[in-house]
Amino acid sequence: MYTESIEDYLKAIYEIQKENGKVSTNSLSEMLSVAPASATGMIKKLSEKKLVTHKRYQGVKLTKAGQKISLEIIRHHRLIELYLAEALGVPWDQVHEEAEKWEHVLSEDLEDRMDAALGYPTRDPHGSPIPSRDGTILELDSIPLADLRAGQSAVVDEVSDHDPDLLRYVGKMGLYPKTKFKVLSIEPFNGPIKIKVEKSEHILGPGAAQYVFVTDIKGSKSEASQ
Amino acid sequence: MYTESIEDYLKAIYEIQKENGKVSTNSLSEMLSVAPASATGMIKKLSEKKLVTHKRYQGVKLTKAGQKISLEIIRHHRLIELYLAEALGVPWDQVHEEAEKWEHVLSEDLEDRMDAALGYPTRDPHGSPIPSRDGTILELDSIPLADLRAGQSAVVDEVSDHDPDLLRYVGKMGLYPKTKFKVLSIEPFNGPIKIKVEKSEHILGPGAAQYVFVTDIKGSKSEASQ
DNA sequence: AATAGAATTTAGTGGTATCTAAAAATAATA
DNA sequence: TATTATTTTTAGATACCACTAAATTCTATT
Incomplete structure (x- = not known):
């Protein structure tokens, strides 16, 4: 087994x-909130363990072994997030911190039990795909909500889970994964976006719209899909 | 918050x-599988933090603060054990290791959610009392099954959870907490004990009978209760 | 090409927790 | 009581992982 630190670094590298x-x-x-020198030290260690390759001043890359471990941790993380939400009713803006x-x-063994209890799920509460045990993961092709145009409808696919405030904010308008909505208007220069979810209308700030990823777009062409 | 090591030591001291x-x-x-010198070091640290009192060569004792933390950890441990058994079907000989x-x-927050999901339980799967949030714990007055006499009936109150083999062994004869049984015969000099659980008879080794604690004794007097 | 600025690495330190080996203190026994 | 045996502590080393400060290397700009 690897240390918690090593697991954290590998996960961060993958992300x-x-x-x-x-x-x-x-x-x-930055992602791990440690000093750059600390990251250098760990990169060295991960290199020695053949979990990443590293060229000085060129960045790191996960090896096959490194990626395998990353995906195992991410699988743990996302299964736990879903389990906490489903089985214990933990709100979606809190599951990330607990799962960490x-x-x-x-x-x-417990991974298997949770997996079975949840019915072998494929997505976590934020819509992120749960890697399979053998280390494969679904690649999403959803685009930021911010890239849609007025008149288009779409379905929420995934919401970034790193900021609880963001999750509470978009949660208040019901923008959970699989929710269908329509863009009523979108102001230029990253302006606010008016959307309709179910029967109610909401105004969504552009900062948030950057982190809500959507799919199943219907209506006139979107910028990003051209 | 305290380190994992500190929590482990406090829990061990309590036990x-x-x-x-x-x-x-x-x-x-010995309990923590570390060298004596390591224990000495930690005792020093716990003393400085006023979690234990220590007289050289005389042993340690938990302070109020130390006991509070111990009981919090034990509460966590036992709630988790029960949760794993109830919600995820983990066998009773495995829950201890996971809970560790x-x-x-x-x-x-999750402690509260588990507590509620379980209906505010008072015992873990081995019959050990779950401390309350405010740090009180039920004191059991049960006695080892080994101290019973032929002809007596009793109810299993608690089974020591430190050896998975023991748990599997007594589990095979159905000796779970709250199970009523009768001593058919008991050989002298720590000999084997013949018991009847439900409708079937079993032979119980004296080593195991030392770690099964019983209550609600009926029939002729037991040695220990005189 | 020289240089300023940014990114990265090296060097040296500190905290936590472990270990072994040896010394010291206590307890048990002759 | 003196000696032996046991228990406990001290001393010194190691592993892990973070930090700061300073040096190095790369990149971009003039």
């Missing part, structure tokens, strides 16, 4: 790799 | 204090 492509020492240190601690102490 | 009365450096080191890891990462 940055997915969002930004390149994983720099600084991006790692639990993910490191989940045995394979 | 040894309860079983043996005196908590020596060696008993601590989980007890350190359980938030107050």
Whole structure:
């Protein structure tokens, strides 16, 4: 087994790799709230353990072994998030923080039991795909809500889970995964977006709309899909 | 918050204090599988933090503050054990090991949710009392099954949870907490004990009978209750 | 190409918790 | 009481992982 720190770094590397492509020492240190020098030290250790490859000043990349572990931790994390939400009624803006601690102490046996109790789910409460046990993960092609145009309808696919305030904010308007909505208007230059969910209308700030990812777009063409 | 190590030591001190009365450096080191020197070091640290009092070569004793924390951890541990057994069907010989890891990462909020989901229980799967939130715990007055006499009936109150093999062994004969049984015969000099549970008879080794605690004794007098 | 600025790494430290080996204190026994 | 045996503590080392401060390397700009 690996230390909690190692698991945290591997998970962070996977997530940055997915969002930004390149994983720099600084991006790692920022995501984990440690000093850059600490990240350098851990990168060195991960390299020695063949969990990442590293070229000085060029960033790190997960090896096959490293990615396997990352996805195991992410699987733990997302299964736990869903379990807490479903079985214990924990609100979706709190499950992330709890899962951050639990993910490191989940045995394979309990992982299986939770998985079965939940009916072998494929998405966590924020819509993020749950990796399978063998280390495969669904790649989403959803786009930010902010890229839609007035008149379009879409379905929420995934909401970024790193900011509880954001989750509470979009939760208040009912923008949970699988929820259908329509863009009534969208102001230029990253202005506010008026949307209709069920029967009620809401105004969504552009900052938030950047972190709500949607799919199943219907209506006139969107910018991003051209 | 305290470190995981500190929590482990406090819990161990409580348990040894309860079983043996005196908590020596060696008993601590043995229970936690660390070198005696390590226990000495931690005792020093706990003393400085006013969680235990310590007289050289005389053993340690929990302070009020120390006992409060111990009982919080034990509450976590036992709630988790019961939750795993009830909600996820984990067998009673496995819940201890899992709870050892989980007890350190359980938030107050989740503690409350589990407590409520279980209907505010008072005993864990092994019959051990679950401390209340305010740090009170039921004191059991049950006695070892080994101290019963032929002809007596009793009810299982608690089974020691530290050895999974023991739990599987007594579980096979159905000796779970609240189970009524009758002693058919008991051989002298710590000999085997013949018991009847429900409609079937079993032979129980004396080593195991030492760790099954019973209450509600009916029939001729037992040695221990005289 | 030189240089300023940013990113990264090295060097040295501190805290936590463990270990082994040896010394010291206490308890048991002859 | 003196000696032996046991228990406990001290001393010194190691692993992990963070930190700050300073040096290095790369990048971008003039």
